[in-house]
Amino acid sequence: MSVQEINKHAVLPPIISGSDKEFLERMQRYIITETERVCCNEEGPADEYYIIYRNVFDKVIEYVTAYKSILTSIKKEYDTFIETIKKGQRTAFYLHGKLKVLAGEPTALVYHKKRIAQLQAKMGLIENNSSKIQLQINEMKQVRAKYDTKEEQYCTFCKDPLKPIPGMTLQESVNLDALTKYLKHLEGKYAEMEELMSKKYVPIQRKADLDEEMTVVLERRDSTENLNNELQFSHQKLQVISQALTLWVKSDMSRSFQDFVENIQKSKDLHDKQGIVEELLEEDPSKAKEAEILLYFIERFNELISLGEYEKAVYFAVNGPRRILQNIGTVNKFKAVGKIRGKPSPLLLFFEAIFSISHAFRHPVDAVLTLEGIKCGLSEKRLDLVINWVTQERLTFSEEAGDVIFDYGEQDTYNKAKCLALAQIIYSECGLHKKALLCLCKQGQIHGAMEYIQQFKDFTSDDLMQLIKSCPNIELIQCLTKEWNGKPPYLSFGLAVLHLFSVDMKKVGIKLLQEISKGGKDAVEHLLINDPFCSLEKWQEVANICLQNGFDQLSNDIMSVLRSQAGVTEISEEDDTVNLMQHVFW
Structure with a gap:
């Protein structure tokens, strides 16, 4: 077929109608308008071109x-x-x-x-310099000690001859008779002072x-009293036996002495004596001695307190029998004594x-003394002692003791971590798991807190909401609202957000929304699907909160x-005629 024939049968282009041409x-x-509006050219951003042409494609689909x-x-x-892509x-x-x-x-x-090598070299130089400085200080101390010794010897034995003698004029000080008379006066005064010292004061030895x-x-005295009690007991026994023997001899002695004694014990003659013997047998001399010892310790303790010998009083209080003074x-x-300047506190001792x-x-040690001891240690700024007591000694912990250490940590920010750890130990020992969990969270041990929750399993959603309010940590909230070790979340993310905005913790709620918005739509969908606690209406409230706070x-x-979601439709607040259960009856 020739070219003319092909051209002869060529298909003509379609005739465009007026409406299509206008479209x-x-x-x-x-x-053209949208491209100019977004200020982009053919080499511009692909996303904006894609949106423009996607909208055009949608309109073409609707038209055709x-x-x-x-x-x-x-x-x-x-x-x-x-x-x-x-x-x-x-x-x-x-x-x-x-x-x-x-x-x-x-x-x-x-x-x-x-950097490690540099710091190690620097530490070596500092240590060398410190050792040199310490040697110089020791040498200066030795020189100063020698100088002080020489000065003291000079001042003791060498008087300044140029100074006048106290109590004498210049003429009397050069007169031999006057000097001899004054020397005798001083010797007499010295003897009088020695006699007075021997009468008024006694050596401590x-x-x-x-x-x-x-x-x-x-x-x-104690040994003599014990011997006296034994002798009295023996005397009473011998006296009873002597009376019984006298009565047996006066009788016809037809019965044996043992039978006679058994019979006479039942009679009225020896009833009073037998009662005395039984009382003697029942009496425990050691109890009377123990009471005397207790009384002695109490009286001696009060005497030492009144004399101001508080260290000895502490010794008596600690070593008293039956812990009689540990109350x-x-x-x-000791509180009434207060602090003594230059000496440690008697109460702390x-x-x-x-x-x-x-x-x-x-x-x-009982709970009351434990609480008072912890208060005393903290008031004296001796946190090191409190740490040793709580971790090493046998004490009876209480909620009040944990609260005291917790409050002290809130005031002393430098030692806050140590105080929280101690309070956590006490709360755990007392079974106060909510407060122990709060201490873990305030220490920043979020993973430890999650393990603690998983271990005890008696925390309700209200308890966890209160925990979020007391410790508004973003990481903690994220861990509570996500799966942990293959287990479902402990809290609903939506309910947590609504709770934060309802208790005037808007800043924390906004930070939480910011973290979630970074994950995009996939993260939001994962949260909604895996959240069995929050209803759809609550999620709609969360969406409204996001819209109000700029998270469009x-x-x-x-x-x-x-x-x-299947079967989910948006219900406006103005539509009151919608029947939520309509799909059930149809």
Whole structure:
């Protein structure tokens, strides 16, 4: 077939109708207008071009009804392909950043090692300088001590001869008779002072000797009393037997003496004597002695307090029998003493002593003394003692003791972590799991807190909401509203957000929304699907809160996910005629 024949039968281009031509021109103007509005050219951002042409494609599909289904399928495939490309770009960007970090790790490691070497060298120089300075200080101390010794010797034995003698004129000081008379006067005065000192004061060694003599005398008295009790008991027995024997001899002695004694014990003659013997047998001399010892310790303790010998009083209070002086009354007496300038607090010495020997007794120190001891240690700024008491000694913990340490940590921010750890130990020992969990969270141990929740399993949603209010930590809220070790979340994210905004914790709620908005629509959908506690109406309230606080995209994502759920429709507040149960009856 020739070329003329082919041209002869060529298909003519379609004739465009007026409405189609007008539609095409309107679409062309729309593209030009939107492109100028977003200020982009052909080399501009692809996302904006994509949105413009996607809208044009939608309008073409609506206009061309005959090819609507096939064009819709084509658009859907293009959208899927473009979304896959975007996701791949995001993944590539993330991996590129991660690769940069991994590539920079060897360099950072080299820098860190170099810095370690520099710091070690610097520490060596500082230690050398410190040792030299310490040697110089020791040498200066030795020189100063020698100088002070020489000065003291000079001042003791060498008087200045140029100074006048006290009590004498210049003429008398050069007169031999006057000097001899004054010397005798001074010697007499010295003898008088020595006699006065011997009468008024006694050496401290004499007191120690008297104490030893007192101990010996008391031991001798106790042994004598025990011997006297035994002799009295023997005398009473012999007296009873003597009377019984006299009566037996006066009788006809037809019965044996043993039978006679058994019979006479039942008679009235020896009834009073037998009662005396039974009382003697039942009496325990050791109890009377113990009562005397207790009374002695109490009286001696009160005497030492009145004399101001508080260290000895502490010794008596701690070593008293049956812990007789380890009570709140003793604590009040030491409190009344107060602080002594230049000496440690008697009350602190008392608690330090009774806590240090707590392992020697069967029962631990009671809760009242434990609480008072902790208060005393903290008031004296001795947190080191309180740490040792709580972790090493046998004490009886209470909620009040934990609260005291917790409040002290709130005031002393430098030692707050230590106080929280101690309070956590006490709360755990007392079974106060809510307060122990709060201490863990305030220490920043979020994973430890989650393990604690999983271990005890007796925390309600109200308890966890109160925990969020007391410790508004974003990481804690995220852990509570997500799966943990394969188990469902303990709290609803939506309810948590609503709770934060309802208790005037708007800032925390906004931070939480910011963290969620970073994950995009996928994160929102995952939250909604895995949240069995929050109803759809509550999620709609969350969306409204997002919209009110400037999170428009997050609000749209929530509403979009809600609409995509099967059987879910948005109900406006103005539509009061909607029947929520209509689908059940139809």
